Amino acid sequence: MNTRSERIERIINRLLGDVDTYNGNMHKDFSRLYRDYLKPFKKRILLAIFFTSIWSLFPYGAALLTRYQVDEVLMVAGNLDPSLITQQFPLFWNYVFMLFGLWTIFVICNWLKNWLILGVGQKMIYTLREQLHKKLQNLHIGYFERNESGKIVSRVLDDVKLIREWSTNQFLNFSASIFRLFLGLIIIFFINWQLSLVIVISLPLYAWTFKKIRPVIRRINIAIRRLNSEMYALSAERISGVSVVKAFSQEQQERSSFAQKMHNYVRLAMRIILHQQKLSLFAGFITTVISGLIIYLGVLNVKNNTMSFGDMMAFILIMPNLFSQINALMTIMTSIEAVFVVIHRVFTLLDEQESVVPGRISLDGMTGKVHFDDVSFTYPGQENNALKNINFHVEKGQKVALMGPSGSGKTTIFQLICRFYDPQNGSVYMGGVNLIDADPKSVRRHACMVQQEPVILSGTVADNIAYGYLEATPSMIMRAAKQAELHDFIMTMPIKYETEVGRNGISLSGGQKQRLALATALLTEPEILLLDDTTSALDAETEKKIRSTLNNVLKEHTSLIITQRIATARSCDKIIVLEDGNITQVGTHNELKKQDGFYQRIYNQQESI
Ligand code: ADP
Ligand code: MG
Helix, strand or coil: CHHHHHHHHHHHHHHHCCCCCCCCCHHHHHHHHHHHHHHHHHHHHHHHHHHHHHHHCHHHHHHHHHHHHHHHHHCCCCCCCHHHCCCCHHHHHHHHHHHHHHHHHHHHHHHHHHHHHHHHHHHHHHHHHHHHHHHHHHECHHHHHHCCHHHHHHHHHHHHHHHHHHHHHHHHHHHHHHHHHHHHHHHHHHHCHHHHHHHHHHHHHHHHHHHHHHHHHHHHHHHHHHHHHHHHHHHHHHHHCHHHHHHCCCHHHHHHHHHHHHHHHHHHHHHHHHHHHHHHHHHHHHHHHHHHHHHHHHHHHHHCCCCCHHHHHHHHHHHHHHHHHHHHHHHHHHHHHHHHHHHHHHHHHHHCCECCCCCCECCCCCCCCEEEEEEEECCCCCCCCCEEEEEEEECCCCEEEEECCCCCCHHHHHHHHCCCCCCCEEEEEECCEEHHHECHHHHHHHEEEECCCCCCCCEEHHHHHHHHCCCCCHHHHHHHHHHCCCHHHHHCCCCHHHCEEHHHCECCCHHHHHHHHHHHHHHCCCCEEEEECCCCCCCHHHHHHHHHHHHHHCCCCEEEEECCCHHHHCCCCEEEEEECCEEEEEECHHHHCCCCCHHHHHHHHHHHC
């Protein structure tokens, strides 16, 4: 028994860590929630509160009606003689009709309230999701490396839903409960203040019970939310990495780690139910004792003629209502902190710094010059410099090869040129403009990078090629495909340029993907073309063909080419060798092959084959 509790405690502790505690400012987060997402619907919300208040009156209306029926109608109509019961029947119907009238008003108000608030909730979800989506588009690439995609997805889907539920339904319930509680207290005080005192004294006892069990439930609640986003993360990651999972035959292992999480989820959910039952047991005990006491004192009072029978009926009808309001208030307050954790999490994501602070200067009409001036760069959250004091110039129209061992910082140089990141030290210039001051969109129009492992989007071949330039005509698309040595292959496909590729279509080989990405880049005619090992996945024959077309195409472009092949490097105007984030060699093929160093070693290797 004990070990079971300990096990669950361990699960909770692991899940909580100290990550998911609320570290925001509740007042600030709430005012932001109100200002940005609720204020626009102020009228609707006020109207909903109005209907909620009317709706809240129902139990009291019913109680007071009963009191009236008992004291003013039945008692006055006189000593209800059982033999005259049929004559008294209209009195019964009066009561039923009046109560039903109240009930109808209640139902209508409830419906109106729901209708109003549902609309607000949906609009709120829409706004939040749209903002999050936009944010995700503009975020640092680094953000996605630091945060598992599943967790991000759970922000956009689950968290937003929870926020909606809270800022609409729960918020209304909360105000209704407070309203009901105070109104109820006032009414019973008017009926009989001595008896009311008994109830008032019991309320703190009630609240105390909640206060004891509340934090326990709250902790498990937060743990459950964390587990939930872990499950999201696991499935998203494993789905995107399914080939790795399969390649290492880890399906069994994956299934069981997911099953383990689900198992824990169920355990925690059960635990919450257990505590909730405990809570209702305690609460039920207090309610029963107080009710017994009230009935006892009530009957005494009626007998002594200090209270009417109707008063006592009303009292007994209203009393459970007060308890249930306390119950509702406490439940809402139990999870309010967890909700603020979620709200804060979503706001933090919305406030996440965008990739780079957008500058204003547009690079239009710039020449294709690139200049690195003493650039040092470290990836966010990383310790080691990926680049250290990098200096180099690339003139317009030049072809420059970047070489070096894997991990030496070649791709990082490209990422800085595209301004996916800003360097911590030094500056990158494009055509004389410091990229810090440049509009990132304009930078990416000028410098286009073909990635080592390009992503192919679902759609036709033509769609993919035209992705960066949607207005392209078919003949432009075809020209780009020819330049990338892809045209002949496309013509062998079932419906040529209209063939579906990507997730729902034909799968392409690594080399074909690279050529497709190359065609996409060439179509946009960037002034600076960045090729990240683009020919690495090609056979020697195709590579040679591409190289000769590229030599033609790239005449007017400035190009930087990351390559492992001497054959590609030797035709470049300049070769830069990177090792461990430093530039160790710069020169032409003829210069470097004589120099002792990385280039010569590679040269000797490849020449000897
Ligand atoms: P190359 O392209 O020459 O193989 P990279 O420029 O990709 O090398 O990487 C340079 C260094 O920066 C490596 O140590 C690598 O581990 C690190 N690095 C690359 N990308 C990231 C990233 N997104 N986040 C953190 N570190 C990175
Ligand atoms: Mg690389």
